[in-house]
Amino acid sequence: MSSSPQSSVPEIHVAVDLIVLTLRGGELSVLLIQRDDEPHKGSWALPGGFIEYGEDLDGAAYRVLSDEASLGSGAVHLEQVRTFGAPGRDPRGHVVSVAFMALGADLPDPLRGEDVADARWWSIADLDGISLAFDHATVLEASIERARSKLEYTTLAVTFLPEEFTISQLRGVYESVWGRSLDAGNFHRKATRSEGFLVELDRHAAPTGGRPARLYRAGSGTSLVPPLLRAGD
Template sequence: MAFPPFAVTVDLVVFTIRDDQLCVLTIERGEAPFAGCQALPGGFVLPDEDLAAAAARELAEETGVGKDAEIERVHLEQLGTYGDPTRDPRMRTVSVAYLAFAAQLSEPVAGTDATAAQWMPVATALTTSLAFDHGQILVDGLERARAKLEYTTLAATFCRDEFTIADLRHVYELVWDVTIDPRNFHRKVLASEGFVEPTGEHTSQARGRPAQLFTLGEATQLHPPIRR
């Protein structure tokens, strides 16, 4: 049975928070097309590899997120598939985009096929011309991320294992690009059954009154949601 052959790739929109900014992982392409251009990390799916496995592999390659416990603190979900016949001048390619949320990872970043990889502020990335249709993929990923914060507990994946309500609020503020009343936010988070679990410990360093530390609770969905 004959069928039209396609190349299938995965591309990653990996978000993290660094230096008080929402950042996305980008690489500088080493080869044509778009050599020297910024792009989302990604690569071909191997002949016997599941799509999600390919995404996880690429993520590990580009970020150094290894086997460790690190990988468990990363959220990875399918974002969408992009298959415009003209998206890659070389051949007919279909790209399955994945969206990842990560807490600040070990600094190292070095791709295999990429010249360099870096965390680029999303605000910058949105005004940068990215390779292929990666600009659109980024926009879609950002919108998905914003929506997910409303009704899931995924904001916590941007934080370290133990975090304060303020840390969590900061995630919302950066991703949504809004300011949130600390008092109302505090109330809502605690009201959301299973969102956070107090550890009993408190922060000690920074200015102001020490804050209680929490870990992520059992819930994955927020009831009620936290609206934009």
């Protein structure tokens, strides 16, 4: 079989989209930018950009984090979610986008980057009725489900917390990301028996009226054994 002439090879562009998640006021929140140019001028969207020549995917993701989210490479946990490449997802042409999830604790307000009308944190609960640009609603939904699932089997929850934290704060992460209340006693028992998840410290949080809560830090483990499942608390 003869090969097709080079001129018939379609031009495909590669981009990265960033789903930056943190907890603000106890609510799972995502960073969105308001587009200042076409297509979808004025619409809210995920931070993103095209891959530059000679740039790898991680490098592009960190560049977008710096330019549009004002975040350095050490501020977040970054990982790929999946690739989106349906024809027609971008009116400028056939664009394949690699979605990256970036998770961090107490992330700052963003500084508005170039070609951006506005940038701010949105509570996931406040996005009902908001039409995101391109297919970003689908990208965001897939990323949130990835985060929810990974909290069941990995130690990812600690990326939303300061270096030292209480079990109550850790439970708050699960409740905010999963969107449901958990039984405090059951959660404490399951979290503290998972090997490598937590390290108990010999000090307590500042008292808030009741018995001071014990402080913990993240352990060296990456997997939860047994897992903390959403099906029951």
